[in-house]
Amino acid sequence: MSNNKEISKEKPPNNFWRYIKKNGFTIVMVIFVGVIFVSPDAKSFVLRQLMATGLFxxxxxxxxxxxxxxxxxxxxxxxxxxxxxxxxxxxxxxxxxxxxxxxxxxxxxxxxxxxxxxxxxxxxxxxxxxxxxxxxxxxxxxxxxxxxxxxxxxxxxxxxxxxxxxxxxxxxxxxxxxxxxxxxxxxxxxxxxxx
CATH class of the missing domain: 3.40.30.10 (Glutaredoxin)
Known part of the structure; x- marks a missing residue:
């Protein structure tokens, strides 16, 4: 029985941080694309960086x-x-x-x-x-x-x-x-x- 008491005292893993860890890149990209979509200044900054690379x-x-x-x-x-x-x-x-x-x-x-x-x-x-x-x-x-x-x-x-x-x-x-x-x-x- 002491084993069951020890198990019940452990905290369940935090689902929020596990979700962030698993989908972090996707979340960052969605935020990045969202900012680019709504902000002309952000879009022009990205275009300037792309122009510097020679892609344009x-x-x-x-x-x-x-x-x-x-x-x-x-x-x-x-x-x-x-x-x-x-x-x-x-x-x-x-x-x-x-x-x-x-x-x-x-x-x-x-x-x-x-x-x-x-x-x-x-x-x-x-x-x-x-x-x-x-x-x-x-x-x-x-x-x-x-x-x-x-x-x-x-x-x-x-x-x-x-x-x-x-x-x-x-x-x-x-x-x-x-x-x-x-x-x-x-x-x-x-x-x-x-x-």
Whole structure:
């Protein structure tokens, strides 16, 4: 009988910890995927890490543009002042189309900010970051939240399809003569929009 008393005094194994031990990896992955699904910042962080590994490759399409005038478009700065890209001839123009809700855009924006910080004082280079948010205040709030200093612009009217096809993010680099340019898109793009 003493044997039965000893057995009854032992605590039954804790089912909670046994369940955690058995399914820990699955629980962690479900939480990870859930956070990635609901948080654009987390998704952009993961995309940045994947880009650093080389899993995402940029595609570069060289455009020869004898029709430079046909590719010009109007854009507005944060104060509402309207300019045309034709006024930028003679400079290297870095054009980036982005939106604050776009995770690949968020993933690449720190590197664009670094590039801007390095060349912002060069009078021969102009950074034209075109925000595609439906409300410009949302894009401005994102830049302020992340403490980015790059200026934000909005397109004013139609942007030629040769420059921007509606996929985010898109980067276009025009040389000084605008005789040729490059369109750069990060591939594979997980979220694309068509204007």
């Amino acid at each position: 490759n940029a595609s570069i399409d060289k455009k020869s543009a004898d029709t430079a005038v046909a590719n010009d478009f109007d854009f507005a700065d944060e104060m509402g002042n309207i300019q045309n890209t034709s006024s930028l001839r003679g400079k290297v123009v870095f054009i980036n189309f982005w939106a604050s809700w776009c995770p690949p855009c968020r993933a690449e924006f720190p590197s664009i900010e670094t590039l801007y910080a390095k060349f912002k004082d060069n009078p021969n280079i102009f950074f034209l970051t075109i925000n595609e948010d439906s409300d410009p205040a949302t894009g401005k709030a994102y830049l302020e939240k992340e403490k980015f200093s790059i200026p934000m612009y909005q397109s004013n009217g139609n942007v030629p399809a040769e420059v921007y096809s509606g996929k985010l993010p898109t980067t276009v680099v025009l040389d000084k003569t605008e005789k040729s340019g490059f369109i750069i898109q990060v591939l594979p793009i997980t979220h694309q929009t068509n204007s």
